[in-house]
Amino acid sequence: MNAVELFLLGRTLMKIGEAALPTEGIGKHTTSVRTVMIVAGDARQNPGSAVGEIAARTGLPQSAVSASVARLRTAGAVVTEPDPADRRRMLVNPAPSVSDRVEEVRAASVDSVLATALDTDDPERVAALVATLEALAAELTPQAIARVRATD
Template sequence: MNAVELFLLGRTLMKIGEAALPTEGIGKHTTSVRTVMIVAGDVRQNPGSAVGEIAARTGLPQSAVSASVARLRTAGAVVTEPDPADRRRMLVNPAAAASERVEEVRAATVDTALATALDTDDPERIAALVATLESLAAELTPQVLGRLRAATD
């Protein structure tokens, strides 16, 4: 596999993941699912961060991070509070308890989206592919991105 093939695979997997997420009742948003997921992951790994810090770590524009934080706050996934050291900044933390919407998203499986993408109804094929993806996910955790960024900086 070369770099282009890996990049395209990642994009395909991202699109299948987006298709698997439940969207009923959430309406249209200006921020992409990808951006919101990146911000949510960063907040879980770095609780108590300001929007600017999240933007610096993720490489996303501060406006995209702010929009994602607003969307996550509406969904009940994060809470914000003023920074005691600088009341102009807001600190972002994961919500203490997952909202109904967050639980719904976390419970969503990729099986149906994979079956649609692969044009198959073979449950054994889907189960095998899901097991392969779970194995990859165990190895390629969000922490590997930090090491990758550090090596390329």
């Protein structure tokens, strides 16, 4: 596999993941699912961060991070509070408890979307691919990205 193939595989997996996420009742948003997921992951890994800090770490525009934080706050995934050192800044933290919406998203199965992507109705084939993806996810954690970026 070369870098282009890996990149395209990653994009395909991202799109399959987006298709598997439940969207009922959340309406239209200007922020992409990808952007929201990146911000949610950063907020979990770096609790107590300001929006500007999240933007710097993720490389996303501050406006996109702010919109994502607002969307995550509405979903109950994060809470915000003023920074005691600078009340103009908002600190972002994972929510202390999991909201119904976050629970729904986390529980969403990818099986049916993978079956459609594979053009199969064979549950064993889908289960084998899910097991492969789980093994890959266990190896390529978010810390893997930090290690790659550290070598740049």
